[in-house]
Amino acid sequence: MSNSYQPYRTNHRRKKRNAGRLGLAGALTGALGIAAVAAAIVVIRPGDDLGGEAARPTLAGQGSIAPERSSVPVPKTGPPIGFTTPEGYGYTLAAVKAGTAREPLGATEPPPSGTTYAYADYVLTNSQRRPVLLDYPADLFMPKEQVPASAQERCMPQAGIPDDMCTLPNHSEITARVDGSKPPIDESGSMMIPAGASYVVRIASDLPVDEDLSAGALRLYVWNARYTSDRKGIRLAFP
Numbered sequence: 001m002s003n004s005y006q007p008y009r010t011n012h013r014r015k016k017r018n019a020g021r022l023g024l025a026g027a028l029t030g031a032l033g034i035a036a037v038a039a040a041i042v043v044i045r046p047g048d049d050l051g052g053e054a055a056r057p058t059l060a061g062q063g064s065i066a067p068e069r070s071s072v073p074v075p076k077t078g079p080p081i082g083f084t085t086p087e088g089y090g091y092t093l094a095a096v097k098a099g100t101a102r103e104p105l106g107a108t109e110p111p112p113s114g115t116t117y118a119y120a121d122y123v124l125t126n127s128q129r130r131p132v133l134l135d136y137p138a139d140l141f142m143p144k145e146q147v148p149a150s151a152q153e154r155c156m157p158q159a160g161i162p163d164d165m166c167t168l169p170n171h172s173e174i175t176a177r178v179d180g181s182k183p184p185i186d187e188s189g190s191m192m193i194p195a196g197a198s199y200v201v202r203i204a205s206d207l208p209v210d211e212d213l214s215a216g217a218l219r220l221y222v223w224n225a226r227y228t229s230d231r232k233g234i235r236l237a238f239p
Contacts, residue, residue, distance in 0.1 A: 071179065072177070074198075075123065077239055080094035081236060085227065089132040092127045093236055095122045095236040095238045095239070096120075097120070098121070098215045100116040100117060100215070101116065102117065117204055118142055120220050121201065124200075126193040126198075128195060131193060132192060133190060134190075137224060139223060140205060140218065141220070142166070142168070142217060147166065147168065155168050159232075160221075160228070161223060168209070169205070173202055175199075175201070178200060181194070182194040220235065220238075221235050221236070222234045222236065
């Protein structure tokens with residue numbers, strides 16, 4: 001008969017409609033899930049800007065990035081020296097100046113009477129055409145005889161550095177970008193220097209020195225084995 005009932009075909013169409021609804025709901029749920037994950041990534045992942053937070057500790061250990069992110073003209077420096085790490089990262093360092101100040105990197109614990117803090121500035125440049133790890137290769141040295149008795153035990157000599165010089169616990173900070181250089185970038189949790197970028201880095205002692213310590217008595221050396229395989233300190237001369 002032409003008007004016979006066909007339950008299979010009707011039920012089949014109903015199943016197809018239901019499957020379509022379920023598929024659409026699944027697609028929407030998946031899209032919302034992906035959007036939520038993407039939003040979480042945007043919130044959690046550090047941006048490329050320097051921001052107000054300190055950079056992750058690098059292989060040099062004690063470093064951060066100043067929040068002001070100012071750009072300055074290329075400063076006058078001593079002779080630049082190039083370094084390459086075992087991983088193939090290339091850097092150029094050039095000393096700018098040294099001195100003493102009660103707050104060389106902003107507000108800090110006031111030093112005891114008759115003492116101050118030592119600091120030095122240098123230009124750190126990525127000499128390659130690819131990003132390299134943000135590291136702080138230079139270390140600040142001063143005459144051990146001008147370190148207060150309370151800090152003498154913390155002032156460490158290093159191989160390849162004159163015996164009368166030592167380095168106190170210190171930390172480094174990027175204080176400015178040079179000539180419009182791009183700020184450091186975050187790559188999978190590591191702070192990197194963009195290709196060709198240069199920064200002014202200030203390294204300052206965490207422990208006080210005698211207030212009569214002259215700028216001319218301070219030295220910048222690169223001595224870590226990652227940069228000097230022969231274990232001889234390389235001095236960065238001031239202009």
